Amino acid sequence: xxxxxxxxxxxxxxxxxxxxxxxxxxxxxxxxxxxxxxxxxxxxxxxxxxxxxxxxxxxxxxxxxxxxxxxxxxxxxxxxxxxxxxxxxxxxxxxxxxxxxxxxxxxxxxxxxxxxxxxxxxxxxxxxxxxxxxxxxxxxxxxxxxxxxxxxxxxxxxxxxxxxxxxxxxxxxxxxxxxxxxxxxxxxxxxxxxxxxxxxxxxxxxxxxxxxxxxxxxxxxxxxxxxxxxxxxxxxxxxxxxxxxxxxxxxxxxxxxxxxxxxxxxxxxxxxxxxxxxxxxxxxxxxxxxxxxxxxxxxxxxxxx
Amino acid sequence: xxxxxxxxxxxxxxxxxxxxxxxxxxxxxxxxxxxxxxxxxxxxxxxxxxxxxxxxxxxxxxxxxxxxxxxxxxxxxxxxxxxxxxxxxxxxxxxxxxxxxxxxxxxxxxxxxxxxxxxxxxxxxxxxxxxxxxxxxxxxxxxxxxxxxxxxxxxxxxxxxxxxxxxxxxxxxxxxxxxxxxxxxxxxxxxxxxxxxxxxxxxxxxxxxxxxxxxxxxxxxxxxxxxxxxxxxxxxxxxxxxxxxxxxxxxxxxxxxxxxxxxxxxxxxxxxxxxxxxxxxxxxxxxxxxxxxxxxxxxxxxxxxxxxxxxxxxxxxxxxxxxxxxxxxxxxxxxxxxxxxxxxxxxxxxxxxxxxxx
Numbered sequence: 118x119x120x121x122x123x124x125x126x127x128x129x130x131x132x133x134x135x136x137x138x139x140x141x142x143x144x145x146x147x148x149x150x151x152x153x154x155x156x157x158x159x160x161x162x163x164x165x166x167x168x169x170x171x172x173x174x175x176x177x178x179x180x181x182x183x184x185x186x187x188x189x190x191x192x193x194x195x196x197x198x199x200x201x202x203x204x205x206x207x208x209x210x211x212x213x214x215x216x217x218x219x220x221x222x223x224x225x226x227x228x229x230x231x232x233x234x235x236x237x238x239x240x241x242x243x244x245x246x247x248x249x250x251x252x253x254x255x256x257x258x259x260x261x262x263x264x265x266x267x268x269x270x271x272x273x274x275x276x277x278x279x280x281x282x283x284x285x286x287x288x289x290x291x292x293x294x295x296x297x298x299x300x301x302x303x304x305x306x307x308x309x310x311x312x313x314x315x316x317x318x319x320x321x322x323x324x325x326x327x328x329x330x331x332x333x334x335x336x337x338x339x340x341x342x343x344x345x346x347x348x349x350x351x352x353x354x355x356x357x358x359x360x361x362x363x364x365x366x367x368x369x370x371x372x373x374x375x376x377x378x379x380x381x382x383x384x385x386x387x388x389x390x391x392x393x394x395x396x397x398x399x400x401x402x403x404x405x406x407x408x409x410x411x412x413x414x415x416x417x418x419x420x421x422x
Numbered sequence: 423x424x425x426x427x428x429x430x431x432x433x434x435x436x437x438x439x440x441x442x443x444x445x446x447x448x449x450x451x452x453x454x455x456x457x458x459x460x461x462x463x464x465x466x467x468x469x470x471x472x473x474x475x476x477x478x479x480x481x482x483x484x485x486x487x488x489x490x491x492x493x494x495x496x497x498x499x500x501x502x503x504x505x506x507x508x509x510x511x512x513x514x515x516x517x518x519x520x521x522x523x524x525x526x527x528x529x530x531x532x533x534x535x536x537x538x539x540x541x542x543x544x545x546x547x548x549x550x551x552x553x554x555x556x557x558x559x560x561x562x563x564x565x566x567x568x569x570x571x572x573x574x575x576x577x578x579x580x581x582x583x584x585x586x587x588x589x590x591x592x593x594x595x596x597x598x599x600x601x602x603x604x605x606x607x608x609x610x611x612x613x614x615x616x617x618x619x620x621x622x623x624x625x626x627x628x629x630x631x632x633x634x635x636x637x638x639x640x641x642x643x644x645x646x647x648x649x650x651x652x653x654x655x656x657x658x659x660x661x662x663x664x665x666x667x668x669x670x671x672x673x674x675x676x677x678x679x680x681x682x683x684x685x686x687x688x689x690x691x692x693x694x695x696x697x698x699x700x701x702x703x704x705x706x707x708x709x710x711x712x713x714x715x716x717x718x719x720x721x722x723x724x725x726x727x728x729x730x731x732x733x734x735x736x737x738x739x740x741x742x743x744x745x746x747x748x749x750x751x752x753x754x755x756x757x758x759x760x761x762x763x764x765x766x767x768x769x770x771x772x773x774x775x776x777x778x779x780x
Contacts (some may be wrong), residue, residue, distance in 0.1 A: 131689070153490070153570065193758070196762075197758050197761060197762045200762075201425055201427075201761075201762040201765035201769075201771070202762065202765045202769060203758075203761035203762045203765050204761050204764070206508050206570065207708070207712060207757065207761045208757075208758055208761050208762075210510060210705075210708060210746065210757065211709075211754050211755070211756075211758040211761065212754065212758065213754070213759075214534045214705060214709070214750060214753055214754030214757065215750075215751055215753075215754025215755050216754070217747075217751075217754070218747045218748065218749065218750030218751030218752070218753070218754055219456075219747070219751040219754075220747075220753060221745060221746075221747025221750070221751075222456075222460070222652070222745055222748060225745055225747070246541075305766045312697070319780055332747070336578075337574075337575075337578055340571065340574055340575065344571045347568060347601035381586050381590060383582040383583070383585050383586035384582075384586070386582055387578065387579045387582045387583075390575040390576075390578040390579050391573050391575070391579060392571050393571065394567075394571075394575050394576070397561075397567045397568065397571060397572065398561060398565055398567055401566045401567050402565060419427045419428075419429065419769065422663060
């Protein structure tokens with residue numbers, strides 16, 4: 118395998134967790150709920166999945182634990198913002214602070230442990246095509262799953278009745294409620310889906326990407342996933358594009374650090390964060406105000422009677 | 423079974439004041455449960471976290487030391503949050519204040535520059551924080567970029583900048599390769615209030631900030647404007663209040679106070695620049711602001727309460743071997759409880775069993 122191929126492969130690995138987490142958040146936001154707790158749900162997914170995978174020596178149990186942990190965190194958020202109509206921005210932040218702390222507690226006994234790599238799925242013949250072969254046809258299941266998830270989310274939102282219901286609730290919860298649509302129920306499920314995706318993304322980080330647990334290991338990926346949703350103007354296909362651009366920026370930045378150009382390592386580490394700001398800026402320059410944002414995004418819903 | 427919310431017609435001031443207390447009690451119960459799950463005694467933990475620090479003169483001083491940056495930052499954030507603007511990057515503004523102010527301390531190191539060094543450092547701290555806070559504000563007002571994400575991304579950038587400076591160009595050449603700058607000269611050190619005390623003049627600044635903010639919010643047009651912008655943005659526009667000017671002003675104020683907290687901490691408590699200068703004050707201050715109900719006096723009390731969790735967390739780590747992460751988890755759950763309790767104040771909540779209701 119050439120260095121070039123290796124870089125392309127790592128780009129895919131770096132992009133996948135961003136893609137999964139951003140897809141989940143996209144569905145949540147399309148239902149009109151802004152969950153800023155992606156980072157917290159993601160790191161809980163990373164900690165719980167790694168702890169479970171090591172304890173039971175099973176990657177599958179680990180992945181399930183990550184999904185459950187993310188969804189569990191999301192349920193807590195839903196209780197606050199749907200049950201108590203609490204402020205969504207504040208509650209999401211609280212979720213991130215809480216998740217960062219709790220994941221440290223859960224992961225502490227597992228610092229230093231390692232997991233073996235998950236064998237990639239090798240599609241015969243096709244994976245022997247030079248350069249693109251290994252890139253497209255010899256990845257792990259998560260990568261194929263994340264692409265499939267993108268398609269499913271896109272189809273769900275645009276081609277199903279349930280997806281239409283979800284979008285209309287996100288656009289105007291007052292009208293949706295007047296039409297008899299179950300606003301809180303749909304939002305609850307959308308929040309859970311977002312949490313499950315964030316948890317899965319976290320599981321991917323600790324079980325596939327690093328294969329160990331370190332406190333704070335998500336290092337802002339949850340926030341970048343949030344930015345991706347804005348960047349993609351709440352459309353799944355653009356989330357895919359954005360995730361791969363950011364994954365590429367992260368990986369190239371790491372390779373640049375290893376090559377030691379004489380640029381400080383910290384300056385290169387700052388690139389993903391600065392790139393996020395720049396992307397958001399370019400986007401609003403091009404489109405003026407954030408077009409595509411669901412109309413009721415971030416507003417609490419209390420049915421009147 | 424589900425919850426149903428209905429708006430209350432009148433909100434009693436007693437409920438308003440009691441909501442944070444109820445939130446705190448709930449958060450304590452949850453934390454106690456987590457500690458019990460970890461196989462430790464919640465009662466012993468409560469003793470170490472709360473009772474011991476409050477009964478020991480040394481930790482009472484330490485309480486003021488830790489509450490000072492929290493109060494300074496949270497007071498600034500209350501301006502933003504009142505106007506419904508989300509500056510969540512105070513941690514970065516804190517770091518930038520420390521960097522710009524610390525720069526002067528390092529420049530004048532070893533010279534016999536006089537008394538003016540310290541006031542100028544504090545001023546530079548405010549300017550550094552304010553300018554850094556203005557970046558998300560300008561991006562929002564000029565280009566419509568969401569301030570939540572930009573202000574947070576800038577935290578990472580600020581931390582990496584400090585990390586670079588402390589390990590690279592600003593490292594003490596005689597410091598045995600430790601990633602830290604030289605120790606600040608006495609002229610660049612914020613003195614303690616009393617000889618031998620750990621409490622320095624930063625605490626006085628925090629109290630001044632509380633008093634000034636109480637006056638500004640309660641007695642000036644600017645304070646009214648903030649409240650209106652946050653509660654009824656349309657009405658504020660009709661009244662001719664420019665939301666752009668308000669945004670710039672509150673970000674500059676909150677950034678400036680966070681920057682002041684940063685330089686106060688560096689010149690008073692730490693005495694040099696290091697890669698890490700905060701246990702997360704900028705994020706904890708968000709909890710402080712909400713726990714204090716965005717009210718200046720409330721924030722002062724909330725800062726002391728959250729300072730207690732830092733001190734209790736440190737001693738619990740030593741005495742009970744409870745990890746420091748527990749403190750952060752507690753702070754997160756506390757913020758969630760505080761926000762939920764706010765809803766209890768303005769809504770009546772009924773538990774509806776299936777078939778009931780309507």
